[in-house]
Amino acid sequence: MKKLLFLYLFVLYVMIPEITYAQCDRTKEIETDFGCVPADPAGFTSRIYAIGLGLIGGAALLSIMYGGYLVMSSRGDKDKLVKGRSYIFSAIAGMILAIVGFALYQIIAGQVLDLPGFS
Numbered sequence: 873m874k875k876l877l878f879l880y881l882f883v884l885y886v887m888i889p890e891i892t893y894a895q896c897d898r899t900k901e902i903e904t905d906f907g908c909v910p911a912d913p914a915g916f917t918s919r920i921y922a923i924g925l926g927l928i929g930g931a932a933l934l935s936i937m938y939g940g941y942l943v944m945s946s947r948g949d950k951d952k953l954v955k956g957r958s959y960i961f962s963a964i965a966g967m968i969l970a971i972v973g974f975a976l977y978q979i980i981a982g983q984v985l986d987l988p989g990f991s
Contacts (some may be wrong), residue, residue, distance in 0.1 A: 876934050914987065921974050928970045935963035 900915075901908040918971050939959030946952035981987050 873938060873984060878937060880930055880934055914981075917977075917981075921977065925970055928967060932963040932967045935959050935966075939963065 900911060902911050903909075910919055936959070939956040942952050942956030942959065948954060
């Protein structure tokens with residue numbers, strides 16, 4: 873598990889410089905220490921949600937890989953098999969809930985509340 877966490881953090885820190893050194897459009901974005909952030913509320917929340925979904929997807933991928941490892945290495949041990957399946961099921965359920973939450977956010981903000989910039 874520590875090796876998977878190390879691999880995930882390594883990939884995350886390798887990808888951050890690409891985000892940090894991006895050129896900002898000064899009329900539409902604000903430059904921060906973490907990269908360019910849209911100035912409008914709709915773009916800002918969409919960017920935050922996109923980052924969150926990326927992190928959730930990465931965590932789900934690691935959970936699925938670990939669950940698959942437990943299933944493959946169970947060798948007839950039912951406790952390990954059940955534990956591995958629960959990791960896989962929980963990761964998929966978490967991804968589905970995150971995607972449905974983002975869709976509901978877009979529907980409520982854009983169509984129900986009719987906020988500018990979301991439609």
